[in-house]
Structures are given as structure tokens and as C-alpha cells.
Amino acid sequence: MTENLKHSLDSISSSHSPHRPSKISKTTDDLSDDEQQQQQQPESMSQRPGIQRYLLAIEYIGTRFSGSQQQSNCRTVVGVLEEAFQKFIGQPVSIFCSSRTDAGVHALSNVCHVDVERISKRKPGEVLEPHEPAVVKRAVNHFLQKNEGDVTVIDVRSVSANFHARYKAQERTYFYRLLSGAEPLSTFEKDRAWHVPEELNLRAMQEACKVLVGHHDFSSFRAAGCQAKSPIRTLDELNVSEVVSTPCFPSIMERKQNNLGEDPHAGMNKSETDPPPFNGGADLGFGLRKKHRCFVVTARARAFLYHQVRLLVGVLKAVGTGDLKVPDVERILNAKTVTAASPMAPACGLYLGHVKYDLP
Numbered sequence: 001m002t003e004n005l006k007h008s009l010d011s012i013s014s015s016h017s018p019h020r021p022s023k024i025s026k027t028t029d030d031l032s033d034d035e036q037q038q039q040q041q042p043e044s045m046s047q048r049p050g051i052q053r054y055l056l057a058i059e060y061i062g063t064r065f066s067g068s069q070q071q072s073n074c075r076t077v078v079g080v081l082e083e084a085f086q087k088f089i090g091q092p093v094s095i096f097c098s099s100r101t102d103a104g105v106h107a108l109s110n111v112c113h114v115d116v117e118r119i120s121k122r123k124p125g126e127v128l129e130p131h132e133p134a135v136v137k138r139a140v141n142h143f144l145q146k147n148e149g150d151v152t153v154i155d156v157r158s159v160s161a162n163f164h165a166r167y168k169a170q171e172r173t174y175f176y177r178l179l180s181g182a183e184p185l186s187t188f189e190k191d192r193a194w195h196v197p198e199e200l201n202l203r204a205m206q207e208a209c210k211v212l213v214g215h216h217d218f219s220s221f222r223a224a225g226c227q228a229k230s231p232i233r234t235l236d237e238l239n240v241s242e243v244v245s246t247p248c249f250p251s252i253m254e255r256k257q258n259n260l261g262e263d264p265h266a267g268m269n270k271s272e273t274d275p276p277p278f279n280g281g282a283d284l285g286f287g288l289r290k291k292h293r294c295f296v297v298t299a300r301a302r303a304f305l306y307h308q309v310r311l312l313v314g315v316l317k318a319v320g321t322g323d324l325k326v327p328d329v330e331r332i333l334n335a336k337t338v339t340a341a342s343p344m345a346p347a348c349g350l351y352l353g354h355v356k357y358d359l360p
Helices: 003-010 033-038 075-091 134-146 202-212 254-259 308-321 326-335
Strands: 053-061 094-096 106-117 150-158 171-179 194-196 213-215 233-242 293-301 349-355
Touching: 053 075, 053 134, 075 094, 075 106, 075 134, 094 233, 106 150, 134 150, 150 308, 150 326, 171 233, 171 308, 194 308, 233 308, 293 308, 308 326, 308 349
Parallel strands: 106 349, 171 194
Antiparallel strands: 053 106, 053 150, 094 106, 171 293, 171 349, 213 233, 233 293
């Protein structure tokens, strides 16, 4: 531990703060615009010296947790974070996430907020100035890395006492990874993507996205148990793109070209520079793994219904394999019942990618 971190830990009291953010009623993951206006927001905490609300961006491996929200007798993202904060400041805290994620769902950047009261250990009862965000990030990560290291704080910002990570969110972006190819999934990709042995038709999937994007009744993409008042949502973006499969390391030819400073595309026409579909059938030589085609579905909206993204991906995958045609997608959307949709995509391929705010 660094001297700065030791000093910051020495100057914090273990006394309990009586000030806590008010509880939030149990609802669906994300609320629509109308529901956000109707939802009673938590009462603002009176601002006092030493009490600071921090906005945290965190990343985590979802397969290591029983979801993000606190649960009894289960390891959760919030539980691990609250434990790290208690070790840092010496008193319990309550952490509130912008978006709840299920067991197995990952986060490249989920956001939460926490209120911290800094009390002097040397002079009990003395309230000290709040920690700088950089100190919070460094200290909490120190304790997180000592506990499995499957959650990391990637950003911290001081915000006002009435800033709420969930209700102030303007937009959420999810990514879903699919790996297509007959080869068994790489050990490094286990629980990180949905393995689809069949070939996927990228163009057909992209056409299906055009049917689903926009303002619709998404009852067909709303899992049982969804507590949202309305199935109406606006899907601002839904698309599928093919990306380089990861982990990806340069081939011998690529390394030679880079070392010689040559342009690997010199003298080639566009069709020759386009990446091949995938090398699943190529003979690469002994000990070299055949790669899968990697597809990423991007879904962006202010709010989503329960399991909406995974149900959308399930239909897109069925279009990609040819089990469904593009007109079938419109039929499923208009059916307004989840029983019309294809089986839901597994949790392991879903990533919460970004939560957007209007920050000063």
C-alpha cells in the first residue's frame, strides 16, 4: 500500500454515519421517460461538511456474481463494493447502481453512487474534508484486488447530494457478443460470449435490426416478471457488426510486414483488403487455433425492459441462422407476447457498455 493510501486510511474513523440515502422502491432495471417523471425520487440528503456523494464507474465479470444487487447469502457486485468501502472508511455504506444486471451479465462500465462521511480517527467526532476522487478510486481498488479482483473502479467523480446514478441516467448502451463457427470455444472466451456453431448471415441480421429500432410496444421482448408499468420503449440504436475475434495476436506475415514498415495492403484492391469471413476451415498448422467469426450487437436506449436485450438478440440470431426471416421479426413484434419470440440469448454474452449522464 502506498504512503498516501496509508495516510488516508489512518485519518478515517470507524464511527457509523447516521445519514443514508433514502430507499428506492423495487422496480424494473430501468424506467421509461414517463415512469421516471412519475417515480418518486429519493429525498435529497442535507449537505454537511464531510459527507460527499461519489459517482463510480465500475467494470466486472458477471459470471463471478449472483447479479449486481445486494442479496442475502449470495456474492453480488454491490456486496463486494460495499465491503471494500467499509474497509476503506471504517463504516458501512449503501451503494445504488444505475442499472441492475443479472447473474452472468458483465459490465464494461456500470455506474453507481455512494455517500461517504469522513471522520477523524485521531480526534473522534471531528469531521474532515472529503477525500479526493483519485484517493477513493485508489483505495477502493486496493481492497477490491485483495478480494478476487473481479470488480474494478475505473472512474470516480464528486457529485451533488441529490445526484442519483439511476434516475439521472440519460442513456444506456449494451453490447452482446456472438462467436460463430463449428470449432469449440476457446478457454479464453468461456462465459464471455454466446457460441453459435452455425454460420450467421450478417446482412439479414442488419435488416432485422431496422424493424426493431424505434418507438414500439416491446411486449414480445419483455420477460415474465418485468415490473415496468408500460412495455413502450424507444430503441435509439440496434445494429450488428462483425469485429476481430479476441484475443487476437498478429500472424507471422503481419509481424514481418510491421517490422519491415511495409504497407500490407499495397498493390491490393479493396476485395483483397477486406477481412475473410473467418478461418474456421483453414489449415493453419499444428497447434494454431482456428478462429471464430465475432459479431457484436449494440443496443442503445434510455431504458430497457426486463431481459429485453437478450430477447432481441435471440431473434436476431435466429434470423442469422435462417430459422427466421426478416418478415417474421415484424410478426413477432406485432404479436405483443413474449411467447412469440425466439429463445432468449444466454447471459454470458451480454455487457453493459456505457451509461450516459449530463455531468458538469
